[in-house]
Structure formats: C-alpha cells, structure tokens
Amino acid sequence: MSHQTVIILDFGGQYNQLIARRVREQRVYCEVRPHTTPVEELRALKPIGIIFTGGPGSVYDPAAPQADPEVFRLGVPILGICYGCQLLAHNLGGRVAPAQGDTAREYGKTGTAFDTDCRLFRGLPAESVTWMSHGDYMEKVPDGFKLTARSAACPNVAIADEARGFYGVQFHPEVSHTEQGAAILRNFLYEVCGAAGDWNMEDYKDAAVRRLREKIGDGKVLLALSGGVDSSVAAALLAEAVGRQLTCVFVDHGLMRLNEGDEVEAAFSRWDIQFVRADAEERFLSRLAGVTEPEEKRKIIGGEFIRVFEAEAKKIGRVDYLAQGTIYPDVIESGAGDAAVIKSHHNVGGLPDHVDFKEIVEPLRLLFKDEVRRLGRELGLPEYLVSRQPFPGPGLAIRCIGEVTREKLDLLRQADFIFRDEIAKAGLAGSMDQYFAVLTNLRSVGVMGDGRTYDYALALRSVTTSDFMTADWTRIPYDVLDRVSVRVVNEVPRINRVLYDITSKPPATIEYE
C-alpha cells in the first residue's frame, strides 16, 4: 500500500530526525533526503509537502547548502524551518543578513505573537513560547509573502505565501520547548498539505520487514541480545523478516534481575529463529572474584562479554550481517565529542573484533525510544519486555557494591524484585524512569526477634529524567517506601536496613558504580 509522503529536505540541522518523528506522530509518512537530492527524484516521490530543515550555514554564504530552485516550481507546499525559512526568503526575492546587536538574533525560549488567520497558526492562542536559535535574520521579506508572527526582538519570525503554500518559521516547531509546535506541524500537514493521516506503526513494521528482506536476501544475521528493549525489538523485527537466517546470542552473564533471562528466552519462542543462550555466569563470577573497583568491574564485564559472544559466533560459522539495536539517540550521543569519561559504558551491542561480517545492520537507527516500544508491541513482544526500564550492560554487578558474589547477587535480586513489585502494585511504574535496589557494602547492627544482627543496608534508588544526563530523585509516597522496607527486611535474609536515596544527578550519578 502506498502512502502520502512528506519529504524532509536535510540542510544539516541538529533536529532533522526529530522533525521526522514529529511528522510520524501526526500519522504521516515521511522521508529525510539530503538537500542535494535531484528535483526529479523528489518529484517521483509525489510528495504532498516538503519541509526544509534548519542548518548551521548562512544562506548568503556561497558555500552554504542550497536548494535546487526547481523545488519551488513543483507545486508542492513547503515549510522552511530556521535556516530553511531563510532559504525560502533568499530564493524567492527576500534578503537575509547577519542579525545586528541584540535585535533579531535570538536563542532559547521566546515569547511569540501569531497571526491566527494564517493557515499555519489556525486555532492557536494569539501568543505562546517558541524556541529560537538563529543568528541571521530576514531583512527583507520576499514579494507575495506576509509576516505572520513576531517576537519582541524580531518582527520577522514567520512568513507565509498562502496562495503557493509556502511557509517559513524562524523558530523550531519540532522541539518540545515550542509550546504549540505540534499544532503548527499538524496545521502544515493537514490544513496546508491535505494529509489524510494514512500511516501508522503497523505500516512502518511492514515496510521495515520488507526492506530487511531485500537487503539481507539469503544472508545470515547475528545479533547480540541483551534483553533490553532496543536489542529485543531489533531481534523481533529481524525474526519477522528473516526467521532462521537470524541467530540471536543472548549472553547470560548471571548479572540479570530476577527471572529476566527466562523471560527473554520465552519472548522469542514464538519465532522460528536460532536462539543461543550462552550460560556464562560461572565464567563472569570467577573473573569478578575479589574485584571491588568499579571501573575494573566494568572493564572485566565488557571484555568478557565480547569474548563469550565471539566464541558463540565462531560456532555459527559464516556471518554476513551483524545486527545492532542502535536507536537514534545513541547515534547522536556517540558523536558527542570528547566529554570527560565518568563511567566507561558497556553496551552489549558493542562491536567484537574477531567476528567476520560484511556489514552492520541497524534497523532501529532512525527511531526514538518510544517509537521503538510501539514497534515492539506491533511485533507482538510481551509488555514486560517492551516497557522495560533501562538496565545497564554490566547488570547487577554495578549495583552490588564491593566484591560481587553469587550470594550478594541473590539477595539483591530478591530485594530488587520486591521494590519493583510494590511500585507496580502502587501503580507508580509509569511515573518514574528508572528505579532499582542497590546492595551497599555497608553492614550495620540491627535487632531481629531477640537477637542482634549485623547485616547489609539496601539502598533504593528511583529517578525521573527525560534524558538520563540529569535526573531528579522521585518523591515516592512514604507508605509505599514503608511497604518495601517491611517486606525486604522480612523476606530477604542478610538485609536489616533499607535506605532511600535522595540525591539528584548531578552531583550523584544514577547508578552507584
């Protein structure tokens, strides 16, 4: 089935995939294409609308990315965002210049007044906050265009030529700081382009399956399955696409939460794929014996993981594709430059050195986390897998302070299960982004029955965050904390004290090691 298509023409902006995601949220199919795409190719896609993205350049710079002027003669509505807006102005007879002084250069949240007679802003409040980031400014608006929004510093925040369906906005409607951003994009898609909303996640799944089949042919695919959401959804998608050509290697390092390994295995029983569960608990625990330094633990686990994975891969023989559950935020973060290393992250999708393969496939590379979850549901993965909170690659080893032993891990697994169980029963799971128990290495004196105890203190950690770079501790109601505490000290041996962590990140990190 073919869908109405919107083309997002990429001029090098930071938020291009975010624009794509916002369009998908409006149930409209879209494709991001480089700005150099020949206009004939664009025409062949029969787009109902085109969005010009932002970009770092200045349109008056001869080296800046330009649009083929023919694109303005396709008879298709265009929305230019930031640089894209200036490009419209520049190409259609306006003038763009560097902003002078404080006027017109704008960064961050900006109060903006809208002309709500304009189709782009129909139904919006007359004023709201937009998010700006531009150093250039439209000095002269092209003929045939009217000004449709302004801010205190800048009279030219948005332009429109309603007859041709050309619109430009200096702000970024795709970022969440722009209060009416979703409504503006919806207006462009539905009011201006006449979108029917004929696209959904089921279609995305079908198209992704088709693309994977075409690419992989009869090749063999290998995927490291961690049990986390991303690798599980990638595995399910590949399972749907190529069935037994897929081998999933699930390295069970013995550092999973209660029943997690079995749950992962059970979830994949519905597909006829090659599923290898490498039971490597013994191997990991013996390598970790006596190790207390957090970074050393992480390095041992990361290294050991790769070795186990490679050993399993060798048994399979020829591999054509190595699959990874990379999602779009990982793509952005890995380009984040040379920020200080706080913790050496271990991602179980990490690349092995000694496995030969032709190519890497990353079927989730353009999706955001919540889209990945929706795709997982569409593929029929169970809810406990799809809505699973993030879990670090090194697993419980970094939540078991000091030496990692099987006994301590078992205590931690039980206590962590009780915490999660009580959060679920209280209906709070959706209101926190990550929550878990940590077995501190602190032992303290208690009294149980008539006897003295000298046992471990358990820390509970729960955070709310949007990006995991900063986080606030969750205000869990006292009665819920109380139930967790009572159950833990009664049901789990060797724990006689429960603490609740009230530190945000920074200064603390989310995990303890």
Ligand code: XMP
């Ligand atoms: P921190 O402790 O740095 O954690 O505040 C931020 C987020 O990253 C997760 N985390 C990891 N995820 N491999 C992962 O895949 C790792 O080695 C790792 N270490 C921390 C952590 O659970 C939190 O969500």
